[in-house]
Each structure stands twice: as C-alpha cells, then as structure tokens.
Amino acid sequence: MSHDPGLRRLALRTLLAAFPGATAPDWALQLVADGLAGHTLFGTNVVDAAQVAALNGTLRAARPDVLIAIDEEGGDVTRLGHRTGSPYPGNAALGAVDDPELTRRVYAAVGGDLAAAGVNLNLAPTVDVNTADDNPIIGTRSFGADPALVARHAAAAVTGLESAGVAACAKHFPGHGATVSDSHLELPTVDVPLSLLRERDLPPFAAAVSAGAQAVMSAHIRVPALTGELPATFSRAALTGLLRDELGFRGAIVTDALEMRGAAGAAGSIPLAAVAALSAGADLLCIGAQVTRELVEDVAAEIAVAAGDGRLPLERLEGAAARTAALAAWAATPRPAAASDLALGVAAARRAVRVEGSPAALTSPLVVQLVSGFSIAEGRVPWGLRPHLNGTEQIEIVAASTTPEQVAELAGERPIVVVGRRIHSMPAARTLVEKLAAGRPVGVVEMGWPSSWRPEGVSAFVVTHGASLANGRAAAEVMNLAHH
Template sequence: MSEEVSRLARAALLPGFAGATAPRWLLDELERGLGGVTLFAINGNVPGPDALAALTARLREVAAPIVTIDEEGGDVTRLGGHVAASPYPGNAALGAVDDPDLTRRVYRSLGAELAAVGVNVNFAPSVDVNTAAANPVIGTRSFGSDPELVARHAAAAVAGTQEAGVAACAKHFPGHGATVEDSHLGVPIVDADLDLLDRRELVPFRAAIAAGARAVMTAHLDLPAITGGVPATLSPAVITGLLREHLGYRGVIVTDALDMEGASGAIGIPETAVRALLAGADLLCLGPREHADSVRAVLAAITGAVRTGRLPLERLADAASRTEALRRPPGAPAARPDRAAGLDAARRALRVTGTLPVFAAPPLVVELSADGNIAVGPTPWGLGPFAPDAVRADGSPAEAAGLVERAHGRGLVIVLRDAHRHAGQRALASALLTARPDAVLVEMGLPVWRPEGTVHVATYGAAAANARAAAELLELTAA
C-alpha cells in the first residue's frame, strides 16, 4: 500500500529543476511515477529550441511525463528564454482586433512551436476579465474587460492550441482580473458573489470548457462571499463547488505555482499541497525554485496525510486518473508554426489617436523604464531594436531638459508601458510633452493614460511583434 500511495502522490507533482539538462534526481523521480515538470526560463530550462527539444526527449526516454510551460505569447513568454521577446502579440492585442479566427490562428501557431520542442501542456490562455485597470499582474495578458469578448477569444485560443496537439489550460480560475494585488506577493481579494461571478468572471471559463480545454488552473485569491478567507486554490467551495459542480468541468485542475505568497505564505508548500488536493486539485505546480528537496517534503506531507486518514486514497487515485489522460495529446498535431499570424495580429491591433508626423530624419526614441511584473519576468521590450538612437530614461522630470536638448531639430517618440500604473513615467512624459507637444506617445501596455491633444499610438503589448508593427507605422524600419 505504501508504494501505491507514493506513486499516486508523485503523479500529482509538477516540480521545476535547474539547467538545460535533466538532473539525475528528476530522472529517478520520473521513473517512480512523477507527474511531470514545469519549464521555467529563469531556471535556464529554455536555452533554445534544439536544446529544449533534446531536453524533453531525454525526459521521455524514462517516462511519459506531462511537460508544461507558461507560454502566453505577448508579454508572458518563455520560449525566448527571457532573452528574446515573443513573435506573437498577447491577448490584449488579440482582443483589440477582436477576430476570433485570427486568435485561433495565433494560438495554433504558438501551439505548433510548443509541440515541436516537446511541450504537451501550455499554461494558457489567460481568460481573466480585466476589469481593474490598476491590476498589477494581468493587464495585457487579458483579452479585455468585456466578459463576452473574453469568452469568444478564450474558446478560439483553446481550439487553436489543441489543434496543434498541445493541451490548453485556461487560467486563473475563478478569475484574477478584478484584483489590484499580485498573488505572487499576497492574497488578492475579489469582492464578488456567485451572481456577479456568473455574469463576469465565469463567462470565459464556460466558453473555454465548452471548447474542450483539457486543463484549468486555479488562482491564489480570496472571494470572501464564497471562500471565507481561504485562497481559491485551497477552497473546496471553489474547486469542487464552482468548477466541478457549478460549471460541470470534468478535466484536469492544476494549481498555480504553490511557492507564491498567496498560496503558501502562511503555511508552507507541503501543507498547501495537501490542502489543494483535499479541495479537489489534481496537479500541483510547485514553482521555479522547488526542486528535489521540495518534492521530498511534499511527498512526505501527502503520504502522511493519507496514512492518518486526513486525505482519502480515493482522492489521490481520482487525481491520478485525470492526469494520466492529460499525458495523451488532444489529437494528432495538424499545425505548423505560422509567425506571420503574429505580425498580422500586431499590425491590426495598432490604434492611433491624432495625426502621425512624417519624420524627415530618425527621431529620438525615449523609452521610459518599466519593469515587468513577476509573471512577465525580464524579457526585453521597446522600440530600441528599430531605432538607431534610442535612450532609456528612469522616469524623472529632471531628465526632461537633457532629453529635449538631445531631440533638438528632430522628432521625438516617447515609449511608455502601462503609464497609468507608473507615476514616474507620467511625470517625465508630461514634462517632455510640455516642451515638445509635437512628440508621439507610444503606449506598449494598456492605453489607459492618454494626455488630451497628444498623438498617441497604442500597441496593446510589448512583444517583438508589437514593437515591429509600431516601428513600421512610425517608419523607423522598412515594412
């Protein structure tokens, strides 16, 4: 019995690991029944497509693991290893275009790229309805603020991904779009009862489920009217009540990373793992820093909970049966990478307010610093690759005079990223516009802050495709 319990417990785990080759401990755990792995660029797991394909092939020499990754396209991209931005725009741009066929095409191509390197589950799409403009972690990862718009693109994204032979995972259930706190750092609160959830957050999840999403990811947030202070990932009322019973979902339920403060900050990862399984989760994403030691600690907690009768063995067996099905592809891959879809979407997403100037000489491009959130990571962004004289500014009005002097006699382009969330960006941009009202603002996040009377370009994302589309529009590069 103890061997069976250990095997079932392992089947629920998705740890991370360091490096571009599989460590011995990981291969040993896979042979013993480990569910799979989650690939992280920050761990050095994604050095390039050939090396990644070799890595996943090595994993499959010893088992048939679930190989997952966070590849949303847009701002949250892992395939570039945090060195290169994505050739596909993210959800905000796709929502701005509002062509579900195009969304399906983009996700099909993205899925084809994942399948080519051996990834069989993508932690995407994000189907959160972003109703909080100041949301620090969703933003351009969302298709928009209208539930019906998000729903039709959620269905298209799921369909496109799975047409490429990769399982789609709709996230972050029951919806992270109405929060103003990052669940990496705390437990966000969504003040919504079941009626509001049904009209807003749950609409896209219904669509994703109807489209056949093989997995759904839970969020580490609190809905006081439903969970009573417990994060959704640990709440039977959310996982079993809302997702299983209310929405009728029968596929795999996977947690967001358990190392996040919103999940385990108060109780630790091993206890969080047990509570998530008790709540109804099937797969536990442990997080980028959780390797061999964490696997051992979590296994001890789970097997101990079974031994004492706290966690029914039947609950583990139920989870394992679902995850076993997830190992099988959702269909024969019938797609090839189509990066032209990404650039097409980025071009169609551009929105211009005012009349663009014609630059007689290359303009000075000033990019105002804006670090991505934890989910985004250190991926490069901006128009710098297309501008021979681009400058990065910290975001202080004191920098304005020097920049204005440097731009004397030529055009000025000011590049922002979520300026509505960064006071320094707004302050410096305002100072520059006072001196140079002819400057062009390029917003590469959500276009919430738009100074009246300014020529404004919204890209709805900072992916490589968004940058190229904006550069073409401004004639910074050949089309």
C-alpha cells in the same frame, strides 16, 4: 513518516516539479521514472528551440507520457521567446482586434511551436476578465474587460492550442481580473457577491470548458462569498462545487505555483499547501519554479502521510492521479507545426495597433524608452522598438530620475517618441511627456494596458495592446521607423 512506496508513487503522480538549467539533472529524470507527473519549464530552462526539444527528449525517455508544461501565453508572458520577446501578440492585442478566427490561428501557431519543442501542456490561455485597470499581474495578459468578448476568445484560444495536440489550461479560476494586488506576493481578495462572479468572471471559464479545455488552473485569490478565508486553490466550494459540479468540468484541475505567497503563506508550507489543494479537488499541483529533489520528496511524503492518516481521503488522491494520467494520455502525441509563423504574428499585431493623431510630424526622432518594472509572471523579457529601428537613435531612461530638460538637450532639434508600458501610472513619466510636448513634436507609444490618459499637445498617440516582439514591429511601422 509513512514510507508506503505505493502512496509515494500515487502522490508523485499529482505533482509538476521544475529544475534549473538547460539539461535535466539526474534527480529530475529519476523522479519522472518513479511516476512524477511531469515538470514545468521556465526561462532558465530555455536557450533555443533545438535545446528545448533535446531536453524534452530526455524527459520522454524517462517516461513517454511525462507532462512537460510551460507558460507560453504569447505577448508579454513568454518562455520560448524570453530572450527576444514573443513572435506573437498577446491576448489584449487579440481582444482589441476581436476576430476569434485570428485568435484561433495565433494559438494554433503557438501550439505548433510548443509541439515542435516537445511541450505538451501549455499553462494558457489567461481567460481573466481584466476589470481592474490597475491590475498589476493580469493587464495585457487578458483579452479584455468585457466577459462576452473574453469568452469568445477563450474558446478560440483553447481550440487553436489543442488543434496542435497541446493541452490548454484556462487560468486563473475563478477570475483574477478584478484584483489590484499580486498573488505571487500576497493573497488578494475579490470581495464580490457570487452573482457578480457568475456574470463577470465565470463566462470565459464556461466557454473554455465547452471548447474542450483539458485543464483549468486555480488562482490563489480569496473570494469571501465563495471561498471564505481560503484561497480558491484550497476551496472545495470553488474547485469541486463551482468548477466541477456547476460548470461541468471533467478535465484536470491544475494549481498555480504552490510556492507563491497566496498559497504557501496561507497554508503554512508548500507540503501542507499540496494536501489542502488535493483535498479541495485539485488534481495536478504546480510546486513552482524553485524546486529541489528534497522539496518534491517532502511534498510527496506529506501527501502520503495525509492519505494514510485520513486528512486526505485515499479515493481523492487516486482520483487526482487518474485525472492527471488521463491528461497525460491525451497530450502524449503533440503535432508540431512546420515552422514558427512569424508573418502571422506581425500581421495580427498590426491589426491591434490604434493610432491617434499623425506620426508624420515625427520624422527622424530620438526614441526614448521608459524603463519599467516587470511582473514575476513576465520576468525580464526584452521589449520596445529597438530591434526594429531603421538606424534611429534610442535611449533608455528612468522617468523619475530624468528631467525634461535633460531629454530635450539629448534630442536637440529632433522630435521625440516616448515608448513605455502603462505610462499613465507613473506620475514622473506623465509630467515628462507633457513638458516635452509643450516645446516640440512628441509621439507616445503605449505598449501596456491602455488608459484614458492623453497628454495635451502630442502629435501622435499609439496603443499596441502589448509589448511582444510582434507588437514592437507593428509600432515601429506605424511610426515610420521600421527597417525594411
């Protein structure tokens, strides 16, 4: 192994690591002092705003221009709000309202919250065009299915976040919206001609670039017409040809987590994935959430060896380090907001609610929340109506192991309100709702990506376009179940 300290330091300048726990271990601070670009914070690092601010203060003390990144998309993907849910609705709700000024204001508020907590790089907004209704990983993280709408809101989101001095990172290039598999678990393929990619998936990225996005994140997806057998993260045609040369992007290209199966699985290991990504044109490499000092050193060593033996041209490594340094310089002075704008979040969520039928028949109901899985991106964040209810009883059930008769018995004479995410995608849940609606007043609150499914006989069907804390409040209000 080459032990050139200069190359190790250069390699560290391209890496975003992570660490477990509410305080930074010594090794995490030592690596920052040695030149590590920065760390990404995950839910395990977040107790509350004051603790995050203190944690980030220790990271800054190790080096003032350290990058501190987080996935704070608002809506269903939140790290700051992972214990309660986000106070802001996510992209699907903002796209449903389709008021770019509202989107800008919500993202400015998110940016202000992040700045107050000492975070300076937000791995958001998601600007994927969600064209596959059953997309397991994007869904409500997307502004919508229309490229022009998504482009309008991508620009507004970038402008809002960066008005707080927090760098925005538009993701997942060249577009994860048409996938029906999850790149955390495998390498999805989007087998479309480049002409369709240019029409459908690229306009939001072009808009984000024009709006001044400091960073763009690559996706671990294969687009054979563009990337051949490789994921976009390892594709020079995608990162250098399309994003740099064609879209004119001059900021930092950030990779999605290299530990994901779409990357590490394709390259053979995380260190080899890092070299492949840098060679393709990436500047800042997200190692992932499960990071140790040994892993960071292994990745840095592999990059150093590759730069020494010619697999990775030295000027490419220097260029990546320089772009990451420029990003860090831009993001070194975030501007905190006075306080979380909770009123703005609820007001925005109210505008995104769509009510069909009449909730009037559903007074004093039993609320039945359908337990659903969660994606790796979301993690296990609380959702639903419970925090907002005015004393109304709520139960949680697994649709596949509960009969309509059991639910009817629990409800007695009461109407029933069923709350779920992507209810249409679970046959047992559909049957449950349809059978219950045949015998009494039933309402449905859909908090996931909506579908055309409308069960016969329901009194009211409500679509929130997301499951954040703010969306839950807005839904409880329209169902007349909210406490005051």
